[in-house]
Amino acid sequence: MKMILVRELKKETNKYIDKKVKIAGWVRNNRAQKEFGFLSINDGTTLSTIQVVYDQELTNFKEIGKINVGASVLIEGVVIATPTRKQAFEIKASKVTLFADVDEDYPIQPKRHSREFLRENAHLRMRTNLFNAVFRVRSVAAHAIHKFFQDQGFVYVHTPLITASDGEGAGEMFTVTTLPLEKVPIENGKVNYKEDFFARQTHLTVTGQLQAEAYAQAFRDVYTFGPTFRAEKSQTQRHASEFWMIEPEMAFCDLKGMMKVAEEMVKYIIKDVLDNCPEEMELFNSFVEKGLKDRLTKVLESKFKMITHEEAISNLLNSGVKFETKPQYNGDLAREHEKYLTDKYGPVFVINWPKEIKAFYMRLNDDNKTVAAVDLLVPGSGELIGGSQREERLPYLLKRMEEMKVPKEDLWWYLDLRRFGGSTSSGFGLGFERMIMYLTGVENIRDVIPFPRTPRNAEF
Amino acid sequence: MKMILVRELKKETNKYIDKKVKIAGWVRNNRAQKEFGFLSINDGTTLSTIQVVYDQELTNFKEIGKINVGASVLIEGVVIATPTRKQAFEIKASKVTLFADVDEDYPIQPKRHSREFLRENAHLRMRTNLFNAVFRVRSVAAHAIHKFFQDQGFVYVHTPLITASDGEGAGEMFTVTTLPLEKVPIENGKVNYKEDFFARQTHLTVTGQLQAEAYAQAFRDVYTFGPTFRAEKSQTQRHASEFWMIEPEMAFCDLKGMMKVAEEMVKYIIKDVLDNCPEEMELFNSFVEKGLKDRLTKVLESKFKMITHEEAISNLLNSGVKFETKPQYNGDLAREHEKYLTDKYGPVFVINWPKEIKAFYMRLNDDNKTVAAVDLLVPGSGELIGGSQREERLPYLLKRMEEMKVPKEDLWWYLDLRRFGGSTSSGFGLGFERMIMYLTGVENIRDVIPFPRTPRNAEF
DSSP: OOBOOHHHHHHTHHHHBTOEEEEEEEEEEEEEOSSEEEEEEEOSSSSSOEEEEEETTSTTHHHHHTOOTTOEEEEEEEEEEOTTSSSSEEEEEEEEEEEEOBOTTOSOOSSOOOHHHHHTTTTTGGGSHHHHHHHHHHHHHHHHHHHHHHTTTOEEOOOOSEESSOTTSOSOOOEEEOSOGGGOOEETTEEOGGGSTTSSOEEEOSOSHHHHHHHHHHHSEEEEEEEEEOOOOOOOTTOOSEEEEEEEEEETOOHHHHHHHHHHHHHHHHHHHHHHOHHHHHHHHHHTOTTHHHHHHHHHHSOOEEEEHHHHHHHHHTTOOOOSSOOOTTSOOOHHHHHHHHHHHSSEEEEEEEGGGSOTTBOBOTTSSEEEEEEEEETTTEEEEEEEEBOOOHHHHHHHHHHTTOOTTTTHHHHHHHHBOOOOEEEEEEEHHHHHHHHHOOOOGGGSSSSOOBTTBOOO | OOBOOHHHHHHTHHHHBTOEEEEEEEEEEEEEOSSEEEEEEEOSSSSSOEEEEEETTSTTHHHHHTOOTTOEEEEEEEEEEOTTSSSSEEEEEEEEEEEEOBOTTOSOOSSOOOHHHHHTTTTTGGGSHHHHHHHHHHHHHHHHHHHHHHHTTOEEOOOOSEESSOTTSOSOOOEEEOSOGGGOOEETTEEOGGGSTTSSOEEEOSOSHHHHHHHHHHHSEEEEEEEEEOOOOOOOTTOOSEEEEEEEEEETOOHHHHHHHHHHHHHHHHHHHHHHOHHHHHHHHHHTOTTHHHHHHHHHHSOOEEEEHHHHHHHHHTTOOOOSSOOOTTSOOOHHHHHHHHHHHSSEEEEEEEGGGSOTTBOBOTTSSEEEEEEEEETTTEEEEEEEEBOOOHHHHHHHHHHTTOOTTTTHHHHHHHHBOOOOEEEEEEEHHHHHHHHHOOOOGGGSSSSOOBTTBOOO
16 A cells, blocks of 8 residues: 555545545654544644544554654545544554654643744744744745746856855954964964965955846846845844845846836735635744734735835824934834834835945936935835845946945956946845745744844854 | 737737737847848747848938947847748838947957857957757756656755765865954954854855755655855866756665656756757757757657766777776776766766765765765766765764764764664755756856856856
8 A cells, every 4th residue: 555645645535535545744742531532643744633542452552552752653544534624534554654753851742832842943943833933934935036037037146155245334244264263374473365265355245246246147038046145243033144035136127126026026925825725824823923814915916105215204204203213314113113114114125225325326316415315115024125236337336335335356357247247137035035034924034034033143 | 008028929820820919028139231221139938039121111210220239229020931041921010119329349249259258358358159949948948847746746955065074075165254354353363153144154055965864854855956165266168066966866766766767867958958849949950969868868868877887997998998097996087087988878877886985974885995976977968967875874973984084073063863763764966057058968058057156266
């Protein structure tokens, strides 16, 4: 008898009613009574469990009653229709085999565990409903992103993780080295990087954008989807030291064209996850954030608004609201500002930011004060996407690099792109974990990354 | 007039014949004659160019004649059917606008460039036919892998890149640190990692397998697809310091079941790329490896063979061939051995390897000498995949870790998987770049990675 997946069994139940099947899975619950008992079995292919009934006729009835939560088992039995109950079927066992037992200190018991406790058991927490749902949604959303771009002919580019250049011209970066830390070779008070693996100083990348731009000047539409790193010591719910980013880059595309793609992408991901993870989304809607599904459906139906940064600040100043941080025409938006704006507008693109607070590669607008940058703010999460039209004019770019002290020598190849037929180019970055938090209502980034890395934490 | 992509134009040419269109792209060639001229334009959406005819009627005819290779241009014109020529159509320009010019030292001219030269111009080389084809195939193959696994319900897991454990129990790893290299804090002759970012020693991962195993014990079928790192100083055509790996892991699955999935996956990728990249595969077949398409089609039609490591060695010893490296029953297979075996068998799984030369987590066979490991050898490339059934029996696993001096403390969570319902589990690793080399016939790994990292080289 071939083993069957619970997913198949649920999908085509009618095909299997009154037939004998064989399944393997893990025990989520075992309620042994005097003459019969019930096993809740999860085989990993669906969020919900299926019920297996066992009775005295089984020669190992007593042993089955003692099987612990967490053990893996093999079940043979007949699929019985249970039309009056919540689950459409159960399995009447003809054979139950213990595959692997579980030690007494198994932490994942059928009761409520705190998220902190489960973080300390990150190797086991996806055996709970909440984390099972989170990490299945993460997988489905990742695939949705690939489908969205590949179906439109975007070329997926694996940009390098180890890099000698600093894409953002700021930010704290991790050093990558093979020098012996006990005995770093020093010459005239400085590290002799000639002896290091790459014969120069190298870091973990903070963005793949600059390299993606090079590819956009050959393939027109490209995207990255890979890990990026920040060595920031801040411990917040929204920051991790290692996370995944999606960075599309489009040649012959201006800021407006870019916003169109960003809006379509966000809606595509939401729709795909709602369609393909109904059980999981129902769980988040019931137990994580009431009204989640409504919130997401509304996004699907809305047309994203667009305002300038200046309009945003005027709005905030004229709102009559007392903000903790005073809105400023040359300043960034605080979380409370973002909340006010998304309450008022729904999902909204804020464009044309003051150049002082944005990166060197963003295109200077004709006002000489602002750059063609955009943030997408969404209800509940604030900033979801940041992007810009790139400065394609070499003299302007060089001037900004000088003003912002970005080293030109390392970026000779990036400057080359402007010398060799460089077209208009625009792109944005989506923090993948931000998107998962937005989709699930889960508020701590540590709870949407399989094995999160944060300051003082690289366990597992 | 809306801009149209060359890809659309080629796909639905009939729809556009005698219609006016607007395209943007880069000049690959410009042949100006006295009364008319031809521009070869590539817009990045297809490998091949399209021909644009311009003539004296255009007011800027002389200027167009001077547009250099590499410049970006906007073209408006009418699509003309050219049924007697190789290309089904050309565009008769009514307007040609220079978008961005190109400096005189543009390295990518319409002539043959050496691959070494193009490696030094990795930010531009995908503007040549060969590298354009390679990196489009890389993108399509990556998507094929996601489709293959997702369509079967596998959950995609992002395993951590920064890690405190050493998955292979060997191998040279990159150190990740934020300690100041000029002044590393030393206590009693040892680095004081308490002051480092993660408050412990951390590296870049060599494999996501161990973490994937944890996820397989919750989701049954999972896969990783992410970057991995090796700090090996060897400079070979087949090794890079940073590369991408695919690592599926399946619970309730033995070695035989794993091999079935591996065979299906390899065939799926080949078929998908042959179907979706016909132009690119034709280019490789003509200019990189004659007979490439035949070789790949043969793989699709074959049933992969299976032999034991012992049989492989006997085969080699009895072959009458004088190998440079003598085949040994307790030894690894050299490239020349792999070649002999694939010449004889075609794609072949070699199973049951001597435990001494394999990793600690592989399941010990009943002979106490070999482990349930497998390498897939393929004609032309040798080893493409390595995998194993994992040791699920805790005492056996602990014994192997002791014998191989793998630190148990860091891997407490990995050992937990054996204590808490750990089922049979098997998985394999596919080096993504190896697969791309196999698909394209390109022999140097540096030529299938956008910006390769190798010893002493982290440019771009």
